[in-house]
Amino acid sequence: MSYCLLVQNASVPDQQGLATIAVSDGRIDSIALDSDPVPELDPNSMSSDADESTATATVIDADGGLVAAGFIDPHVHLDKAYIAPDLPPNESGTLAEAISSIHNRKADYTLEDVRDRAIRGIEAHVRNGCTRIRTHVDVDTIGGLTPLEGVLAAREACSGIADVEIVAFPQEGILQDDGTADLLERALESGADLVGGMPDNERTDADRREHVDICLDLADRYGVGVDMHVDETDDPAARSLEYLAAEVIDRGFDRPVTAGHTCALAAYDDPHAARVIDLVAEAGLTVITNPPTNLLLQGRHDGHPKRRGITRVDELVDSGVTVAAGQDCLLDGFYPYGRASMLETALLTAHAAQLTTPAERRLAWNFVTANAATVLGCDHGLEPGAPATFNVFPSEVESRHEAIRRGRSPRWVVHEGSVVAETELESTVHR
Incomplete structure (x- = not known):
């Protein structure tokens, strides 16, 4: 032959x-x-x-x-990539200020602007050995569908060198950003592959639960998976992950569901964390940790000792949950670094999760290869x-x-x- x-x-x-x-x-x-x-x-x-x-x-x-x-990046934001030089400094270093500082820049997005930055981000991934990418793209009343249109154009331009999945991501919330629910539908009809979510950016616990319900309803209606930012907070009272897992079980929801960040899990007391992890495992959720960003944003205003800012990687793995790791941000308002390097992401994850034994080092590699492939549902090996x-x-x-x-x-x-x-x-x- x-x-x-x-x-x-x-x-x-x-x-x-x-x-x-x-x-x-x-x-x-x-x-x-x-x-x-x-x-x-x-x-x-x-x-x-x-x-x-x-x-x-x-x-x-x-x-x-x-x-x-090859490497796989299961969680990045290509529409926001490389906008940090255009933003006011994040003086507090917090997630809330980062979100706020991006508003004006997002309102001024053009299709060409987003496309060019997204292409730059895709090409940087490819140079570093990552040709399969899942990107979250803001869908809200500030930027409308311009971020999606720009990333769709970048995906087409780079189709010969990389496969890119797009998550329609309601960064600004759904209930408190009136009109976003309709935009999410239009995004799915225009080429987005999955429904995203960010229930923590709602005003009340009831609204956060409704946010999750809307996302699952949309995914069910359009026959797509869900990849949601969940409990990206240090608040030990955050309960979105618990509700998402329980709702997936109660609905018998049979589409893939991924929970990103899940930082609050590390802030829970141990008994409650164990109950939530059991729910996550029962629901069959996959989890993505994003140490490059969360090591900087989470626990920032803690006294000492400071929390590490990432989810309970070891306990999730021990419970049979598939965990992967993502780059998350590239020189944007959330993270002033980022090199589109999954090797760097694996190394940061190994440090944050204290992965040192031979088996643990293999796990760090799998977080950006085999486990990430499981999250994306792609053939790998x-x-x-x-x-x-x-x-x-x-x-x-x-x-x-x-x-x-x-x-x-x-x-x-x-x-x-x-x-x-x-x-x-x-x-x-x-x-």
Whole structure:
């Protein structure tokens, strides 16, 4: 059989020796030890000025470097990416001031402005080995559908290098931002893939519960999943996660439901936290933690000792809940950093959740790969039959642990069988 792409001399996770990975029709055909016969290249895959001996565009020598399935960012905000230079400083450093400071900038969004910044964010992800992204996009009466239209345009422009899912996200609330419920419907009809939510941005507990109900009703009506910002607060009285999980159970809701942030879970007393985690597990919710942002925003005004600001990662995992980790923000009003690096996200998560043993370090990797794939419901892995979406790391990176420790971006990024990013730099430059 002939192949269109070969990666030779590859270190493959959980396999001894170097291997050759053969790709055809966007999928992995085989992974064989380099001592086995080398598959034959397909001449039809070469450029017109190449022959079989010079088809360098279709052969990659990994030189002993790690080859692993690609990264996935399950939670980012591409519509807000890179707007921090246009905003007044967040002097308090709080979530509330960040939301407020964005209002004027959001009102001035244009389709071109959002598209260009979102493309920049997608391309930054791709350079760092992440070609599958789920982005939340503000849908409210301030920006209308302009953020969605801009991100839809960016998704189309980048369709050859990345897959982007869009969550219609009511950042400003639904009940207290009259008109947003209708905009959410229009967003779903215009190309958004999931219903988002932010019940904490409502005035009363009753309104927060109704916010959750509206989101689940919309998802049911349009046959889509739910990915909601839930209890992104230090308030130990926050109860949106508990209500969401119970409502999913009571309704028999059978669409995928993801709860993002869930910071208040860390503020609960242990018995109540255990009850809520049991509900989350029973409901089959997946959870996304976002340490890059929440380590800075949450617990900011605590005395000492300060809380870590992220959810109870260890207890959720021990209860069988699928947990993933997201970049969340890229140089916006919430977070003045962000490099679209899932390696950095994994490293920050490992620090915040204290993941040090070999099994825990593997978990940190899975938070931005296999577990994130479960959240998105996408095919993922480095095995025959899987999509040929993988990263080829520099030769000094021979393992997943070394990739996280060194923070080195891949030399080559392959998405569905095509090389979509390549760098010859000796040291990684994040953009």
